Amino acid sequence: MATTVITRRDAGTGTPPPTGTSLRPTRTRARRRAIVGALYAAPNALMVGLFFVVPLLLVVWMSLHRWPLLGEPSLNAPENFTDIADNDLIRAAVWFTVKYTVLMTVLLFVVAFGLALLVQHRRPGVGFFRTAFFMPMAVGFASASLLFLGLLSDEIGPVNDILSWLGLVDGYVSWTSGSAGTALGSAIVLVLWRFAGFNMLILLTGLQAIPTEVYEAARIDGANRWQIFRRITLPLMRPTIALVLTMMTTGSLLAFDQFWILTRGGPDNSTTSLVMVIYREAFIRLDLGSAAGISVALLAVLVVFNVIQFGVLRRRSQ
Numbered sequence: 001m002a003t004t005v006i007t008r009r010d011a012g013t014g015t016p017p018p019t020g021t022s023l024r025p026t027r028t029r030a031r032r033r034a035i036v037g038a039l040y041a042a043p044n045a046l047m048v049g050l051f052f053v054v055p056l057l058l059v060v061w062m063s064l065h066r067w068p069l070l071g072e073p074s075l076n077a078p079e080n081f082t083d084i085a086d087n088d089l090i091r092a093a094v095w096f097t098v099k100y101t102v103l104m105t106v107l108l109f110v111v112a113f114g115l116a117l118l119v120q121h122r123r124p125g126v127g128f129f130r131t132a133f134f135m136p137m138a139v140g141f142a143s144a145s146l147l148f149l150g151l152l153s154d155e156i157g158p159v160n161d162i163l164s165w166l167g168l169v170d171g172y173v174s175w176t177s178g179s180a181g182t183a184l185g186s187a188i189v190l191v192l193w194r195f196a197g198f199n200m201l202i203l204l205t206g207l208q209a210i211p212t213e214v215y216e217a218a219r220i221d222g223a224n225r226w227q228i229f230r231r232i233t234l235p236l237m238r239p240t241i242a243l244v245l246t247m248m249t250t251g252s253l254l255a256f257d258q259f260w261i262l263t264r265g266g267p268d269n270s271t272t273s274l275v276m277v278i279y280r281e282a283f284i285r286l287d288l289g290s291a292a293g294i295s296v297a298l299l300a301v302l303v304v305f306n307v308i309q310f311g312v313l314r315r316r317s318q
Contacts, residue, residue: 063296067289080293089269090277090294097274100184101252104191108248111192112199120207133197141194145261148190152176176262180270183263187271190258199244206240246309250302274298
């Protein structure tokens with residue numbers, strides 16, 4: 001009896017379905033693209049591994065040892081972490097760093113957001129102001145700190161002379177070492193001058209991403225400027241604001257240059273930041289293990305803070 005073989009054909013085309021042999025070229029191309037992508041990413045992965053992952057693991061390993069700058073390390077875990085709570089300088093530095101972070105984040109955000117709103121709309125001369133506000137970012141932070149140190153100097157700085165001529169101060173004021181208030185204020189002015197324009201640019205990008213039709217519809221409905229700002233601008237700017245606040249907070253917690261160059265932590269350690277304590281432990285007391293322990297603790301705080309901040313943002317934006 002003859003057997004009839006019925007071959008199913010692809011509906012509408014009359015062609016047989018693809019076989020395993022015809023899928024091989026597709027799989028080969030996909031595999032080739034994956035290999036090419038991995039080769040492109042390999043240099044970046046190598047750099048991240050060498051300059052981030054390996055140093056991070058080394059710092060964690062050092063934090064578990066008594067590690068003098070000259071000499072053999074010895075295991076002392078968890079002494080480097082328990083000693084943090086018993087160090088009076090660390091406690092004072094933590095309190096000052098938290099106070100500075102809160103104050104600096106609020107002031108920097110207000111100034112940067114105000115500048116962004118000021119130059120948000122296109123009009124004659126706005127390009128000049130955008131450039132002028134951003135220009136301080138072209139100066140290195142250490143160079144900017146040295147510049148302010150010269151401007152505020154008791155001997156050669158012009159700030160005291162100008163303020164005395166205007167009648168705002170009586171005699172010479174030691175801005176960087178006279179008192180804790182003036183030293184902190186000098187550092188805050190420096191950071192505002194240096195970073196306000198950069199954060200303004202990020203916030204300006206978020207402002208310009210808001211569709212103009214939304215503002216026009218709100219004006220047609222009779223909303224005033226404050227209502228538009230509170231009900232439209234702020235909610236739509238939430239992701240950008242979260243990014244800027246995270247950068248500001250992290251940068252303030254890791255403050256070093258402005259205090260090391262301007263105030264040297266004085267007067268009487270009143271402007272000693274936590275990173276300055278890490279520097280002193282490592283390169284003045286020559287105890288790399290203690291410095292690594294403080295660094296790991298600070299890193300853990302930063303990671304927890306950033307996770308919580310982005311988690312709150314994600315819930316609010318849903």
